[in-house]
Amino acid sequence: MHRFLFVCCLVAALLTAWAGGNAARAGMLTLTFDDGLASVYAHAFPILKKYGIPATTGIIAARLKNADDDFMNVAQVRELTQGGWEVASHGLTHKRPVDIPEGYAQEPLKNCRNVKGSETVFEAKYAYEELAGLTEDGRRLKELDNEKDVKSTPGSYYYDELIGEVVFRPLDPDDVEDGTIRAVSYQREMVESREVLAELGFPARTYITPHNYWTTHMRDLSRSLYDQVVTGGDDGNFPGRTDRWWIKRHVVHTADSAQTIIDLTKKVVVDEDGWLVLCLHGVGDDVGWEPWSAANLEAFAAWIAKNGVATVTIAEGARRYFQDKGVARGKG
Ligand SMILES: [Zn+2]
Known part of the structure; x- marks a missing residue:
């Protein structure tokens, strides 16, 4: 009886080990x-x-x-x-997820305002280290190297990392209200x-x-x-x-x-x-x-x-x- 139990246990242990090894x-x-x-x-x-x-x-x-x-x-x-x-x-x-907005909920650019003396160009504070892209009503805006070019290019933006500010010229100025202009999030990536x-x-x-x-x-x-x-x-x-x-x-x-x-x-x-x-x-x-x-x-x-x-x-x-x-x- 003793020996029988021992053999049963041994077989059970071996089966478990085999199944475990195989499963992994x-x-x-x-x-x-x-x-x-x-x-x-x-x-x-x-x-x-x-x-x-x-x-x-x-x-x-x-x-x-x-x-x-x-x-x-x-x-x-x-x-x-x-x-x-x-x-x-x-x-x-x-x-990296820490360098751009984490999810869709954090994408909208808040407090967009006209750049002084311009009806078509806007600026907004941006709180992250990097900008993965800017969208207007789902359309992608083009990234440019400087503010001057943005002023003459509808549908473009420039991100000044140093001061943490985005300058953009939307395709349609009427689009600019909270929530329409969005910064690409990690979730979107x-x-x-x-x-x-x-x-x-x-x-x-x-x-x-x-x-x-x-x-x-x-x-x-x-x-x-x-x-x-x-x-x-x-x-x-x-x-x-x-x-x-x-x-x-x-x-x-x-x-x-x-x-x-x-x-x-x-x-x-x-x-x-x-x-x-x-x-x-x-x-x-x-x-x-x-x-x-x-x-x-x-x-x-x-x-x-x-x-x-x-x-x-x-x-x-x-x-x-x-x-x-x-x-x-x-x-x-
Ligand atoms: Zn890599």
Whole structure:
């Protein structure tokens, strides 16, 4: 009887351990490349392709729309997705939630008044560090470099950071009343970046927080917009300890050797059976924040392939890790 109970307990314990381990499906690695820099297409993509490693790239939606040589263009991003990469939103203009209004409720510019001697030009105090955009009745106004040009350009604005004042010339002066002129909020960044990417052919289900900056309020807002969110934290993710809208990433710095990142991967993915998400930027040139050398990425990718480390995109990793239990909404 004693022995029978013991065997039962042992079997139950083993089943629990097996089911628990299986449910978590940890032991994965994800490479993410923030900002959508041109070097990701030029250097990171061919290296990872050679070893059959997929990745996720965080695209700044407004940058992709207004093509710039330092960043990937639509055709290049499309090629990444055709090669198994995931496109995530990295915001509309790459702002932090503390630097612009948090939500729609904080967007209206209050106390707009005529600039002295002008019927068509207005000014208003603006209480935030940065301005992500100004809208008039839902239409975007054009940002200009100085007040003088604004005076001669209907539908434009200039933000003087030093004195915290916005000067704007609306399309229709009758539009100027409290609530009509709005400063783009972080909530709008999360919503519109997704819309812009979808219009360009990249339906993003993952959000990557710009500057690895995140708040509990934004986490709560993001739950109805994205299937998952990744941010900073310099840690791995472990079963039972990870919030799907606050997945941690470890930042790879320029000074990190390939061996440093290999050792970290061994520790988190192999020894501790965790999900390690690495945050990289550019590769193989000096554009952008904390670029990594192509030689480092090559050495790391070769080690990944040789050791059969499971590599997934964020979307795929989250599907496995959370078994899709965290997503209440359908796809769309
Ligand atoms: Zn970024």
